[in-house]
Amino acid sequence: MDGFVIDPRLAADTIAVGDLDLCSVRLMDDSRFPWLVLVPRRTGLSEITDLADGDSRSLMDELRLAVRVMSELSQPDKVNVGALGNIVSQLHLHVVGRFLSDPAWPGPVWGSGASSPYPHHAATLLVERAAQLFSRA
C-alpha cells in the first residue's frame, strides 16, 4: 500500500475494526454515537476528487456497505455521512448512526460537545459485532 499510514490523530480517536479492499474501517471511540470511520489506504488524499476513478467506485460501494452495517448494528433513526477534513486532512468518511434521542440531534455530531470514550469491554463487543456484520455482507 505504498507506505500508507493512518493519521495519528485519527488513529488515536478510533479503534480498528478491519480492512475492506480500499478502506480501513475504524470505530470512533465516542460512546455517545455509533460511529464508523472509513479511511482509504492511499497516500496523499484529501478531497474525494483526489481518488482515482476506480477507487471512487470502491469508496461508494464500501460507504454503502458501512451504512448498511451501521443500520443493522444500531438500528438508528437516520445515518449521517460526511467527509469534512477540517481538522484531519487525510481523506476519511464518517458514518454515524443518529437517534432522535441523541445529545446532538438534529444537529451534526462534528464539533458537538466532548467525546465520551467507551468502557473497554463495550468497545470490544461493538468492534467484534461490526466486524462480523462487515464479513457477512
Next chain:
Amino acid sequence: MDGFVIDPRLAADTIAVGDLDLCSVRLMDDSRFPWLVLVPRRTGLSEITDLADGDSRSLMDELRLAVRVMSELSQPDKVNVGALGNIVSQLHLHVVGRFLSDPAWPGPVWGSGASSPYPHHAATLLVERAAQLFSRA
C-alpha cells in the same frame, strides 16, 4: 422522473443551478459559505443505500464533479461533503467550500448560526458561474 418533487423546505432554502443526469444542483442561499446541494431526482430516497447500484455510481461521479466545480468557483481551503437528512429526510448531498477564515471553521456548517441570504444580484452571478463550470466540466 416518476413524479419527483423536491422537498419544499430544501427548495425554499436554495436556488436552482441546473440538472445533471441524476441530480438537481442547487445553491444554498447562505452567503456565509459557498454551498451546493445535490438532490437525486428519484422518489422515496432517504439513505444512500436506497439508491440503485447504477444511480450510486452516478451520484459519486456527480459528487466529484460538484467538488471540482466548488474548488474552481471559490478556491476554498477545504471542501466538506455531507449527507445528513436529520431535518429534511429526502436524500440530498452538501458540497461546501470552507475557509480557515469562515465563521464556522473548523466546525461544520450545519447548525452553525443563522443563514445570511445573498443579495439578489450576487446570487444570480454565482448561479450563472456555477452553471457555466458544470457545463464545461
